[in-house]
Amino acid sequence: MTEIFGVPIQALYGQLMLGLVNGSFYAVLSLGLAVIFGMLNIINFAHGALYMAGAMLAWMGMEYLGIGYWWMLVLAPIVVGLIGIAIERLMLQWLYKLDHLYGLLLTFGLALMIEGLFRDLYGVAGQPYSIPEALLGAFNLGFMYLPKYRAWVILASLSVCLVTWFVIEKTRLGAYLRAATENPQLTQAFGINVPLMVMLTYGFGVGLAAFAGVLAAPATQISPLMGSNLIIVVFAVVVVGGMGSILGSIVTGLGLGVIEGLTKVFYPEASSTVVFVIMAIVLLVRPAGLFGREK
Structure with a gap:
């Protein structure tokens, strides 16, 4: 069975699709x-x-x-x-x-x-x-x-x-x-x-x-209570994409969903915080977000 960094390829594909599903929810909500x-x-x-x-x-x-x-x-x-x-x-x-x-x-x-x-x-x-x-x-x-x-x-x-x-x-x-x-x-x-x-x-x-x-x-x-925890992640998605950026919310929602899903495979301990780590890095490098406009 093919493996990538010790992870079976089927498990990787499955987690990738799950990340896309979660990213889809992030995209619609952040939009x-x-x-x-x-x-x-x-x-x-x-x-x-x-x-x-x-x-x-x-x-x-x-x-x-x-x-x-x-x-x-x-x-x-x-x-x-x-x-x-x-x-x-x-x-x-x-x-x-x-x-x-x-x-x-x-x-x-x-x-x-x-x-x-x-x-x-x-x-x-x-x-x-x-x-x-x-x-x-x-x-x-x-x-x-x-x-x-x-x-x-x-x-x-x-x-x-x-x-x-x-x-x-x-x-x-x-x-x-x-x-x-x-x-x-x-x-x-x-x-x-x-x-x-x-x-x-x-x-x-x-x-x-x-x-x-x-x-x-x-x-x-x-x-x-299903929305109370999710909304914090979605706010992080919006900040990374750029507050008010329509395209940014879509692209970032899908992208961060995939990254979160892959993190669960390669480093599960960080899967619940990876989105916030990325948000912190983006705020330091580009405060307006990846797709936001600098004022």
């Missing part, structure tokens, strides 16, 4: 954070709680209403997006001209409230969620078996990330969104509804978190 920070200048600490809310809504839809995975993949992001719009209109819109710390503290409080609500309702025990029948089984790649659900997670995440990047960077709607946040007074003078643009931006950003939550539901145990 939502980057959209919100890049457009609205808000550090959204509630992102992890809204990721959890997406997964919990998928479970509740199946458990109480019999709504399957494919429908919840659409409905949960819409519901969480509407909740995000309400949060933006009722709370966040008053903080845009204030220091980042105010938004951070508010969204941190919201995260605790959302997690506390679901914890009181369902406890902290994990809830199982079945893989859709169409995605059961695995592909035989010759050198390894790739579970169909993992392949779907990678494909769906990449598709959503690339479409989001294209819309924001290459379309007229994206130009309106950027203009509405960079120079709201001038944009308003051209007849563009700036509050609507800002509201939709936040709703879309948290909708991405819910989408990632539904994707994660069959791959993990659904728990009210």
Whole structure:
């Protein structure tokens, strides 16, 4: 059996694919954070709680209403997006001209409230969620078996990330969104509804978190605390890629997921800290992040 540094090649391939799956979640979550920070200048600490809310809504839809995975993949992001719009209109819109710390503290409080609500309702025990029948089984790649659900997670995440990047960077709607946040007074003078643009931006950003939550539901145990640890890693991903950088969040999320996965093979003791070590190095060498703009 072929080995690399004493590690069987099959184990290496398996860990590489697992790293890509984790990186896909990092990419979608960090993309939502980057959209919100890049457009609205808000550090959204509630992102992890809204990721959890997406997964919990998928479970509740199946458990109480019999709504399957494919429908919840659409409905949960819409519901969480509407909740995000309400949060933006009722709370966040008053903080845009204030220091980042105010938004951070508010969204941190919201995260605790959302997690506390679901914890009181369902406890902290994990809830199982079945893989859709169409995605059961695995592909035989010759050198390894790739579970169909993992392949779907990678494909769906990449598709959503690339479409989001294209819309924001290459379309007229994206130009309106950027203009509405960079120079709201001038944009308003051209007849563009700036509050609507800002509201939709936040709703879309948290909708991405819910989408990632539904994707994660069959791959993990659904728990009210599932987003609290992940969000710290995702913030590190955003910092490495560059705060507010759409492309940076996608590339860095996937890249750090792979690095984390390979570290579990070659040096398991460092697998939980490697992302933060990389973040520290990047901050020392390039404080704006790999894809961020120096001010």
